[in-house]
Structures are given as structure tokens and as C-alpha cells.
Amino acid sequence: MILLESLTKLFPGQATPAVDRLSLEVPAGQTCVLIGPSGCGKTTTMKMINRLVEPTGGRIVLAGEDVTGMDPVALRRRMGYVIQQIGLFPHLTIGENIATVPRLLGWPAPRIGARVDELLTLVGMDPAIHRARYPRELSGGQRQRVGVARALAGDPPVMLMDEPFGAIDPITRLRLQNEFLRILRTIRKTVVFVTHDVDEAIKMGDRIAILRDGRLVQYGTPDDILAHPANGFVEEFVGADRALKRLDLVTVREVMQADSGAPTLPAGASIRHDATAKEALSAMLAMDQEGLRVVDANGRLVGLVSLSGIRRLIAGTTTLPA
Amino acid sequence: MVEAAWAYLLSHPKLFRDALVTHLTLSGCALAIATILAAPLGIILSRSPRAALVAINAANVARTVPSLAVLAIMLPILGTGFAPSLVALTLLAIPPILINAYVGIRQVDPDAIESAVGMGMTRLQVMARIELPVALPVISAGVRTAAVQVVAGATLAAFIGGGGLGDFITSGIALMQLPLLLVGAVPIALLAVGTELLFHLLERTLTPRGMRPGSS
Amino acid sequence: MQWALTHLDDIGWATWEHAVLVSVSVAVAFLISFAVAIWASRQPRVYPPIMGITALLYTIPSLALFALLIPLVGLGRVPAIIGLVAYSLLILIRNIATGLREVPADVVEAALGMGMGPWQLLLTIEMPLAMPVIIAGLRIATVTVIGIATIAAYINAGGLGTLIFTGIAQDFPAKIVVGAGLASGMAVGADAGLSRLERRLRARRAA
Ligand SMILES: Nc1ncnc2c1ncn2[C@@H]1O[C@H](COP(=O)(O)OP(=O)(O)O)[C@@H](O)[C@H]1O
Numbered sequence: 243m244i245l246l247e248s249l250t251k252l253f254p255g256q257a258t259p260a261v262d263r264l265s266l267e268v269p270a271g272q273t274c275v276l277i278g279p280s281g282c283g284k285t286t287t288m289k290m291i292n293r294l295v296e297p298t299g300g301r302i303v304l305a306g307e308d309v310t311g312m313d314p315v316a317l318r319r320r321m322g323y324v325i326q327q328i329g330l331f332p333h334l335t336i337g338e339n340i341a342t343v344p345r346l347l348g349w350p351a352p353r354i355g356a357r358v359d360e361l362l363t364l365v366g367m368d369p370a371i372h373r374a375r376y377p378r379e380l381s382g383g384q385r386q387r388v389g390v391a392r393a394l395a396g397d398p399p400v401m402l403m404d405e406p407f408g409a410i411d412p413i414t415r416l417r418l419q420n421e422f423l424r425i426l427r428t429i430r431k432t433v434v435f436v437t438h439d440v441d442e443a444i445k446m447g448d449r450i451a452i453l454r455d456g457r458l459v460q461y462g463t464p465d466d467i468l469a470h471p472a473n474g475f476v477e478e479f480v481g482a483d484r485a486l487k488r489l490d491l492v493t494v495r496e497v498m499q500a501d502s503g504a505p506t507l508p509a510g511a512s513i514r515h516d517a518t519a520k521e522a523l524s525a526m527l528a529m530d531q532e533g534l535r536v537v538d539a540n541g542r543l544v545g546l547v548s549l550s551g552i553r554r555l556i557a558g559t560t561t562l563p564a
Numbered sequence: 565m566v567e568a569a570w571a572y573l574l575s576h577p578k579l580f581r582d583a584l585v586t587h588l589t590l591s592g593c594a595l596a597i598a599t600i601l602a603a604p605l606g607i608i609l610s611r612s613p614r615a616a617l618v619a620i621n622a623a624n625v626a627r628t629v630p631s632l633a634v635l636a637i638m639l640p641i642l643g644t645g646f647a648p649s650l651v652a653l654t655l656l657a658i659p660p661i662l663i664n665a666y667v668g669i670r671q672v673d674p675d676a677i678e679s680a681v682g683m684g685m686t687r688l689q690v691m692a693r694i695e696l697p698v699a700l701p702v703i704s705a706g707v708r709t710a711a712v713q714v715v716a717g718a719t720l721a722a723f724i725g726g727g728g729l730g731d732f733i734t735s736g737i738a739l740m741q742l743p744l745l746l747v748g749a750v751p752i753a754l755l756a757v758g759t760e761l762l763f764h765l766l767e768r769t770l771t772p773r774g775m776r777p778g779s780s
Numbered sequence: 781m782q783w784a785l786t787h788l789d790d791i792g793w794a795t796w797e798h799a800v801l802v803s804v805s806v807a808v809a810f811l812i813s814f815a816v817a818i819w820a821s822r823q824p825r826v827y828p829p830i831m832g833i834t835a836l837l838y839t840i841p842s843l844a845l846f847a848l849l850i851p852l853v854g855l856g857r858v859p860a861i862i863g864l865v866a867y868s869l870l871i872l873i874r875n876i877a878t879g880l881r882e883v884p885a886d887v888v889e890a891a892l893g894m895g896m897g898p899w900q901l902l903l904t905i906e907m908p909l910a911m912p913v914i915i916a917g918l919r920i921a922t923v924t925v926i927g928i929a930t931i932a933a934y935i936n937a938g939g940l941g942t943l944i945f946t947g948i949a950q951d952f953p954a955k956i957v958v959g960a961g962l963a964s965g966m967a968v969g970a971d972a973g974l975s976r977l978e979r980r981l982r983a984r985r986a987a
């Protein structure tokens with residue numbers, strides 16, 4: 243869907259490129275997270291995709307079409323764009339902010355009105371209450387929701403999100419992440435998501451691209467990157483607790499074994515099959531048990547998860563203290 | 565003395581009306597010309613930092629030049645009458661409008677502009693839909709400052725034969741006729757205060773609801 | 781311009797008179813404003829009406845204000861100084877009050893906690909911290925007064941306006957140019973000098 247080929251940006255007057263021969267492919271409907279230390283070129287890469295920054299080398303192909311040949315204005319209307327500072331228009335109501343792209347696209351008024359209400363509901367805000375409010379009357383979390391809704395308004399196939407939840411308190415951030423994941427399950431989008439938070443990258447990304455000094459260091463699934471860091475930089479970047487982080491990516495269902503009776507387990511020692519391996523481990527440690535019964539949504543016994551099963555999962559991921 | 569002033573007013577209605585009309589015409593024309601020239605210029609300057617540095621500094625210096633100096637200096641250049649007064653008052657009105665137009669556009673949140681461009685607005689759309697509406701309160705505050713200054717400055721047009729309500733004061737002082745002073749001074753004061761209030765109202769009207777102080 | 785060279789003493793005298801008129805007016809206005817601003821900082825309710833009245837005074841065109849003062853105090857320096865003081869009040873009171881209000885509450889609390897009395901607090905803590913804003917007010921007021929003082933010559937207060945008005949009356953361009961030029965130069969110079977002082981104070985406070 244989005245293909246970056248040897249993408250390069252050398253800002254005038256600078257010795258080294260901000261983005262250096264970056265090549266990666268984001269399949270349609272997937273979320274690609276760009277992550278790396280501050281100044282590694284994440285924002286520049288993102289802005290080249292919607293041509294707020296013109297590349298000095300390489301090319302960007304969007305759905306088979308070279309972006310550099312396209313009218314930037316038309317291109318941008320096919321891409322939702324969310325930035326950390328949100329940039330809501332202070333003189334327009336929440337409804338008018340969200341209606342921006344539909345208006346630019348010339349939709350009829352009733353369709354715009356319906357779309358605004360649909361999106362406000364989607365991001366968990368009551369249209370009747372919020373449609374006519376102004377940005378300054380909202381909390382930071384609400385503003386960012388409106389920012390996301392505004393970017394989704396024209397139903398663009400691509401979403402570009404530059405640290406969208408970066409300036410929000412941790413609890414609200416968690417909630418927005420979950421909501422956005424839920425939204426992505428209902429409306430499939432190809433997303434390029436920038437963050438500098440490893441946990442957010444693991445949570446949001448189908449694929450993670452790790453950048454350093456404008457270069458791609460590793461590109462893979464979250465599990466792939468946690469299990470097999472390409473080098474010391476990645477290993478350090480994802481953190482010494484990467485083994486534990488992996489446990490967050492796996493559900494109990496994936497590590498359980500068939501039910502073998504397990505008569506020794508006490509009555510309360512059970513866990514739902516859609517819990518994470520980390521939650522199972524935590525429960526086992528808390529109950530001082532070597533294993534747990536796995537039950538489905540209806541409480542039926544479907545298998546057994548054991549400490550040794552989890553240990554096998556993270557074998558090879560362990561990090562020795564430096 | 566107040567009665568004497570009132571009596572003078574009633575016995576010279578045409579004289580007073582002419583002075584008032586001259587005063588208003590002079591002020592209105594100067595303000596209109598200055599706005600048409602300076603507001604677009606300030607907006608253009610917000611696009612070119614190098615030219616803006618020079619122009620805004622010049623405007624800031626020009627702003628400190630006394631009104632009387634600007635009017636008086638017209639005399640050797642353009643002579644006396646309405647036209648030199650109009651030129652002088654226009655010059656007086658330009659700096660505040662220019663500076664506020666520039667500042668008004670510059671203070672628009674760059675993130676809002678980036679969002680607008682990123683959403684696919686053309687440069688013209690960004691200007692018309694985001695920058696201008698957001699800057700309008702600041703721009704109109706500049707016009708208000710200029711308007712009050714021009715109405716006051718028009719009083720001084722009397723010194724260079726430009727006419728207006730200042731004529732009553734200069735004759736009042738020359739003839740030491742105190743009622744005449746009132747005939748000039750009271751309407752001038754009311755006119756200035758009225759201008760201030762009128763433009764304040766305009767400024768409020770032009771401020772988008774989401775940006776009005778204390779309306780949340 | 782031959783005239784200027786042969787009348788340097790007249791020009792010098794007019795400039796001196798102008799400077800004295802401005803200095804006296806701004807000094808008187810500063811003392812009044814300071815007292816009023818302190819009063820308003822202790823008694824916040826009086827602040828809005830004070831701002832209303834001084835804003836009204838500020839809006840009245842100077843020639844009209846001088847004309848209105850003539851029946852009360854006649855011609856000369858007295859009405860001139862009254863008028864010039866009246867124009868300075870809005871800016872000075874506003875800036876002094878703002879400066880004092882912007883002193884961080886924790887700094888004030890710390891000073892009070894160390895046992896400072898209200899006057900000590902004002903003189904050693906609040907005033908120095910508020911100084912850049914106060915100087916900014918002083919700058920705007922001074923520049924305004926330099927300009928308006930030229931008009932005061934019309935009510936016999938002397939100063940650089942005298943050159944301008946005699947130039948107009950005698951159709952003598954050199955006098956107009958010298959008077960207007962010196963008045964402008966004085967305003968621009970005061971603006972530059974006081975803004976440099978203001979910047980220095982800000983820089984020192986930031987350091
Ligand atoms: N407009 C610009 N002009 C010059 N250099 C820039 C510009 N924008 C970004 N850079 C430089 O490019 C590098 C990458 O910046 P950026 O993409 O913003 O990093 P990130 O988003 O990963 O923190 C930095 O060294 C930054 O200083």
C-alpha cells in the first residue's frame with residue numbers, strides 16, 4: 243500500500259541527511275510504527291509521505307502510484323493527519339473542525355452533519371453535547387479525540403499520526419490507545435504511527451520500524467523485534483524487560499496445553515483464554531501455583547497453562563545484565 | 565459659559581456641521597486609506613521575515629513620532645489645507661495597522677496551520693479559512709488604535725488649515741473666548757470616546773465566538 | 781537652515797524647556813500612579829473603575845483636554861502639566877499594577893515566611909521583580925508625553941512646539957523642520973534608551 247524506496251531527505255545546510263535511504267513497505271490495512279530516539283527522522287519521514295517536506299532522493303509509492311507526481315493538495319485529502327500538538331482550529335466549533343475535509347471535498351451538508359455525529363460517537367464523545375463546543379472548552383484528551391475524528395472525517399485510506407498521544411497523561415493515553423485500536427478493527431486503515439514509546443509501539447503496531455540517525459535499523463513484527471533484536475542498539479532501545487514485554491503480545495490460548503485433568507489445582511486457579519501470558523504469569527506468582535486452568539468466555543474448561551509453558555515461550559529472549 | 569457655548573452652537577449650525585463633516589471625512593478617509601494599504605502589507609510581510617524585520621522596526625520608530633510633527637512637516641512639503649492633512653493622518657494611521665496585521669497573522673498557531681495544510685487546504689484556503697479569521701481580532705484592534713489616533717490627530721489639522729472641529733479651539737484660544745473652546749473640545753472628546761467604543765464593539769463582533777475572552 | 785545655525789540658543793532653550801516639561805509631568809504622574817497602583821493591589825475592587833477613568837482621560841484628544849482646562853486653570857505650564865499627567869496615568873498605573881501582580885506568589889510567600897514586613901517586601905522583592913514591566917510603562921508614557929507636549933506650546937507652555945507653531949504662523953519651514961525633527965528625535969531616543977534599559981533589566985532577571 244505504502245512503499246518507501248531509498249527515501250532520503252537532506253535539509254539545506256546540513257551535513258548529514260535527516261532521513262537516509264529509508265526503504266520499507268506498509269501492507270494495506272496494517273499499522274506501521276516508526277520509532278527511534280528524538281531527531282532520528284520520524285517526523286521528516288511522515289511529512290514526506292504527505293509532501294509537507296519534499297524528499298531529496300528516493301520515492302514514495304502509494305497504492306501503486308508515485309506520490310511525487312501527484313498534486314499535493316489532492317494527495318493530502320486522501321490521508322488523515324494527526325499531530326501531537328493537535329492543531330485544532332480555535333475559531334471553529336468541534337463540529338466544524340471535524341467537517342473540514344468533507345467540506346473541502348464538497349460533500350452535501352446533510353452528509354457532513356451525519357458524518358460529524360458518527361465520528362464524535364466513534365471517538366466516544368456525545369455529539370449533542372460536543373458538536374457546538376469550541377476547542378478551548380475541551381480537556382486535552384477530548385481535543386486529541388477530536389483531532390483523530392477530524393483526520394478520519396474524509397474516510398481516507400491512509401492515516402499519518404505523529405506522536406498523537408504523546409502529550410497526554412498516561413491514563414488517558416492508555417484509553418485513547420485502546421479506543422483507536424477498537425476503531426481500527428471496525429474501519430480498516432493503513433496507518434503510519436510515530437512514537438518514541440516502546441510500549442506504545444508494541445501495542446499499536448502490526449510492524450515496527452526502528453530508526454536511528456535517519457536509517458532503518460530493523461523492521462519487523464513486535465514479537466520479532468522483541469525476540470530477535472538486530473543489534474545492541476535495538477536491544478537496548480526495547481529495554482532489558484523485553485522478555486516480559488513479549489508475554490504481553492501472546493494470549494493464554496496460544497501457550498496452553500490440552501486439558502490433562504490437573505486435579506491438584508485449587509478451585510480459584512483459573513484464567514480466561516483471552517488473557518495475556520503476562521497476566522497468567524502474574525496470577526500464578528500471586529497464587530503460588532505452577533499452572534492455571536484455562537476457561538473460555540462461558541467458563542468452560544478448555545486447557546491448562548503452566549509456568550514451564552511460559553518459560554519455553556520466552557526461551558531465547560532472555561537478556562543478561564550488562 | 566456652558567449656556568454661552570450652547571447658544572453659539574444654536575446660532576451657527578452650519579459652521580458647526582461643516583466642521584464636524586470635515587473632521588469625520590478627514591478621519592474616515594485617512595483610516596480607510598491606511599487600512600487598505602497597511603493591512604494587506606502587514607499580511608504580506610508575515611510571509612517574508614527579512615523584509616518584515618526592517619518594516620516592523622521602521623513602523624515601531626514611526627509610531628513614536630509626535631502627531632503634531634507629522635502634520636506640521638506637511639506644511640513645507642504640501643502646503644496647507646485638506647489634502648496635506650489627509651496625507652499626514654494616513655501616515656499616522658499606518659504603523660498600528662501594519663504592526664497588528666503582521667503580529668495577528670504571525671501569532672496564528674503554527675500547528676493549526678500545519679494541520680490545515682496536512683488536511684489538503686490550498687495556500688489560499690489556509691489564508692481565508694484559518695489565518696485571517698484567527699488574526700481578525702488583532703487586526704481590528706490595530707484599526708481601533710489607529711482610528712482613535714486619527715480622530716485626535718484630525719483636531720490638529722486646524723493648525724495647517726485642514727479644518728475640522730479643532731478650528732473652534734484655535735479660534736477660542738486666539739480670541740480668548742472660552743465658550744468657543746467648549747464648542748470644539750466637548751464634541752471632539754465625545755467623538756474620540758465614541759470612536760473607541762464603536763471600534764471596540766466592531767472588534768468584539770469580529771472575534772470568533774470560540775476565541776472570545778470569558779465566553780466559555 | 782541658516783536660521784538654525786544662528787539661533788542655536790533659542791533651539792537649545794526650547795529643547796531644555798521641552799525636556800523639563802516632560803520630566804516634571806512624567807515624574808508627577810509616576811508618583812501618583814505608584815500610590816494608586818499600590819492602593820489597587822491592596823484593594824482589587826478599585827482597579828477596574830480606576831482603569832475606566834484613566835482610559836477615558838487617555839482617549840480625549842490632547843488639544844481638547846487642554847482647551848477644557850483653560851477655563852479652570854488658564855494658560856501656561858500648569859494646565860500643560862495637568863494634561864500631560866492625565867495622559868500618563870493609564871499606562872503607568874496599568875504597568876505598575878501588572879508588574880506587582882506578576883511577582884510569583886511563591887516568592888512573596890517565601891519572603892513573608894522569612895519575616896519581611898509589607899514595605900520591606902515591596903521595596904526589596906516586589907519592586908525589583910516588577911521593574912522591567914514598570915520601565916516599559918515609563919517608556920510608553922514618556923514617548924506619549926514628548927509628543928503631546930509639543931501641542932502644549934499652543935497654550936503657552938513653551939518647549940519644542942513653540943518652534944513648530946511660530947514656524948507655521950510665520951510660514952517659516954526651517955523652524956517647523958527643526959521643532960518637529962527635535963521632538964521626533966527626542967521621542968525616538970527616549971524609546972530606544974528606555975527599551976535598552978528594559979531589556980537589560982529583563983536579561984538580568986532571567987540570569
Ligand atoms: N525544517 C528543517 N530544517 C532543517 N533541519 C530539520 C528540519 N526539520 C527537521 N530537521 C532535522 O532533521 C532531523 C530529524 O528531525 P525529525 O524528523 O523532526 O526527528 P524526530 O521526529 O524523529 O524527532 C533532526 O536532526 C532535525 O534537526
Ligand SMILES: [Mg+2]
Nearest residue numbers: 284285286404
Ligand atoms: Mg518528531
